[in-house]
Amino acid sequence: MTHISVAAPAASALSLSTGERKLRRATAADVGPLAEVLADAVYEDPVYGWLIPSNRRRLASLRRFFEIQLQIVGLARGSVYTTAGLAGAAISTPPGSWRLPASAALRNGAGFAHVFGVHMPRALAYLLRVERRHVQGPHHYIATVGVAPSSQGQGLGSELLRPTLDLCDTKQRSVYIEASSARNAALYERLGFSVTGEMRLRVSPPLRLMLRLPLPQETT
Numbered sequence: 001m002t003h004i005s006v007a008a009p010a011a012s013a014l015s016l017s018t019g020e021r022k023l024r025r026a027t028a029a030d031v032g033p034l035a036e037v038l039a040d041a042v043y044e045d046p047v048y049g050w051l052i053p054s055n056r057r058r059l060a061s062l063r064r065f066f067e068i069q070l071q072i073v074g075l076a077r078g079s080v081y082t083t084a085g086l087a088g089a090a091i092s093t094p095p096g097s098w099r100l101p102a103s104a105a106l107r108n109g110a111g112f113a114h115v116f117g118v119h120m121p122r123a124l125a126y127l128l129r130v131e132r133r134h135v136q137g138p139h140h141y142i143a144t145v146g147v148a149p150s151s152q153g154q155g156l157g158s159e160l161l162r163p164t165l166d167l168c169d170t171k172q173r174s175v176y177i178e179a180s181s182a183r184n185a186a187l188y189e190r191l192g193f194s195v196t197g198e199m200r201l202r203v204s205p206p207l208r209l210m211l212r213l214p215l216p217q218e219t220t
């Protein structure tokens with residue numbers, strides 16, 4: 001869910017069509033608007049609600065959180081897919097890039113403290129536990145997928161995940177995701193993920209740990 005890192009620049013002008021919509025790779029100019037969209041998307045999510053319990057602070061905190069994640073995970077060392085209208089985003093990292101280096105955590109310490117406020121110790125304990133349960137071995141990691149509430153349920157979330165899933169099938173790689181609600185776990189199951197475990201910290205909502213093995217490629 002939140003393993004944030006810094007490294008090689010990656011955003012390219014790549015765009016492709018999946019289903020009805022044209023997807024494109026996000027750039028630095030998209031960070032602000034996409035952080036707002038992702039914050040709106042997860043505002044009602046049980047895990048984010050537990051991590052940032054104040055209804056008054058949550059939206060602004062989530063925007064700051066996703067600004068950081070988009071910059072230092074998606075754009076710095078992974079990919080961010082979005083649509084022409086910025087209705088949603090999927091942030092993922094390639095094999096070997098999911099873990100937050102200590103240097104990046106330290107550089108963004110003030111930002112994370114702003115996000116979690118007085119709940120920072122609990123958030124840190126939670127995120128460290130999430131990190132300890134992270135799947136071993138080479139894999140792609142979908143750090144976040146979110147769609148603007150007004151655009152949910154129209155296939156966009158599935159489409160935003162498609163480039164990563166197709167790449168993983170082509171390269172015969174696994175892909176890992178953490179599902180923060182039963183409803184989004186059901187979506188991921190339909191896309192080929194299976195639950196490999198469940199994690200919680202004390203009374204936190206459960207986080208379902210999910211892995212998708214690549215589809216066998218046809219040999220001719």
Ligand SMILES: CC(C)(COP(=O)(O)OP(=O)(O)OC[C@H]1O[C@@H](n2cnc3c(N)ncnc32)[C@H](O)[C@@H]1OP(=O)(O)O)[C@@H](O)C(=O)NCCC(=O)NCCS
Binds near residue numbers: 145146148
């Ligand atoms: C999960 C999410 C990315 C899926 O995008 P989408 O465009 O709505 O998804 P699709 O139209 O491709 O598929 C619909 C399925 O997504 C899931 N879904 C839809 N709205 C959802 C919501 N508000 N919360 C969780 N899952 C949702 C459901 O499984 C739904 O199928 P259902 O209507 O039969 O229950 C999007 O709904 C969302 O941003 N939800 C809130 C944030 C979130 O849960 N992010 C994932 C964190 S792990």
